[in-house]
Amino acid sequence: MSSSDSLDPLSPPPTPQPSVAMIARQAIVNSQQAVIGYELFNRSRTGPGHTAATDVALVFSALSHAGTEDLVGKKLLFVNCTHESLAGGHLELIDPDKVVLEIPPLGHVATDEVGTRLPMLAVLRERGFHLAFNHTVLQSAYAAWLPLADYIKLDLSVLAPDQLAVLISYAGRHSQAELVAEKVETAQQYDMASSHGIALFQGYWFARPSLVQARLVTPSQTAILELISLVRKQASTDAIEEVLKKDAGLAFNLMRLINSSGFGMTREITSFRQAVMLMGLKKLFRWAALLLTLSRNGGPPPSVGSTAVVRGRLMELLALEIFDQELADEAFVAGIFSLLDTMLGMPMESALQLITVPEPVSAALLRREGPLGKLLLLAQACESSDDGAFDHAAHALGLSSSQINGAHLQALAWADQVED
Structure with missing residues (x-):
């Protein structure tokens, strides 16, 4: 180090400020309202859109967080992904048993594109990752993905009650996935989803996303x-x-x-x-x-x-x-x-x-x-x-x-x- 970098022995060392990542987490609960996992959201993004790089930053920040509070503890970690980020080597750094990768639908549904993505998804599941999809995986175009689903999220803000009943019935017959009712905001929505047999829930009715300053060195x-x-x-x-x-x-x-x-x-x-x-x-x-x-x-x-x-x-x-x-x-x-x-x-x-x-x-x-x-x-x-x-x-x-x-x-x- 140069002389300008050395510490003055008579002065206290300057205090470096660890960088801070803003991470929001929202609980996913069961019918007894016990937390089974957290979905994480990156609130530090300053650029437009969601990219593979932000997925990487989110997972790494959660695991290397230098704060007194563990962001996820031993609960499941639900992470929104892009198809590009799924090929990233960063996934080799984490224990797949604790991670649920939320797989987005393709922008325009084409059977050949669904088939192209299938081998990567199958490999991730074989490695032990849990896979979650939204309700579009129940469409016929995504039939090849459906057997890989560990969780299927049903968005109550966009699904009418009659649609919800049809999708729940179809999912029960054609998959082994656990169903998650998301964006549950009222007692009526909770009662409706619960009456159809859904056992996992996420939304403002249970908990709003809480913001955590994840400090990183x-x-x-x-x-x-x-x-x-x-x-x-x-x-x-x-x-x-x-x-x-x-x-x-x-x-x-x-x-x-x-x-x-x-x-x-x-x-x-x-x-x-x-x-x-x-x-x-x-x-x-x-x-x-x-x-x-x-x-x-x-x-x-x-x-x-x-x-x-x-x-x-x-x-x-x-x-x-x-x-x-x-x-x-x-x-x-x-x-x-x-x-x-x-x-x-x-x-x-x-x-x-x-x-x-x-x-x-x-x-x-x-x-x-x-x-x-x-x-x-x-x-x-x-x-x-x-x-x-x-x-x-x-x-x-x-x-x-x-x-x-x-x-x-x-x-x-x-x-x-x-x-x-």
Whole structure:
């Protein structure tokens, strides 16, 4: 980093504002009014129309959201799609069992076009995605799609009662789909739909869409591009891990995504190496390409992120002097996430609920306890002009000034490499 990018040790680091995606969610409920899922709507769009890119942004924002409230939890996630977005590799990054893809009708119905789209829809369903269609799937032109329907949405704002009865009867005879009455706005509409046997409902009568500010931590484009380059070259796990360790935003995004309910992991992942190995090169490439697509800010990362990277490397180097490799790895994690509260604009305790870290890391970040807590106090002392704090922390760890200063210079040089 250049001298202009370094932090003034006498001044608090600037607080970066995480980018915000505006997402609305509306509950889908059963006959007991228990929520079975949420349909998400992207309210951040500024351009005209609905595009494949906005589908990608919506799914990714929901899964990587850095807020204290989980947008969907373990409920089903209903996502409006375009036919173009269905071919996107981003769908490989999520657990299909939790996702319902809402498939739009074609602009002009042609039997050959319905047939052309059929193989892609069949593959998505074979992979485990649930598929939802609106009532047009009950038209004869869409007969090939009907067996793939897990849900069929019936829009009460456009269907007359006699039409509704005919469609419900036809759906019951020719599909296994669950029916959803949508745009239910009155008790009369609910009673009518319920009397016909519909068991799932969505609309203002139950809940209006609620708006959520989904906060996102944007990594530097330099780090994303370096990651993409390494993955395309099929670089080693060590090389890929090095890039992740040099950008706090990149590290947070990966740990947040891979441990989200939407990713479908059966155990908690606590190290970057684990994440890289479990994700695999193909998914890593898809993920990095998606990050690049959604990244809004170019240039070097904010200085607070650079400070976190230096802390992580410094703590790792010092841990190698006095502890084993496992604790050194945890020391890096503690250092790079030590400014997570500043990056996300929330208390550290809340920030740590968004990702999974080993207990020694948590103890260090929350209470400065244990050997990692002592290392973190020392790293903080290296950034200030408090000689007393420096001497106390060094003595507690049995480290000399020359050891610490040498490691600090190495950490600064190492962190510089990603910004050159």
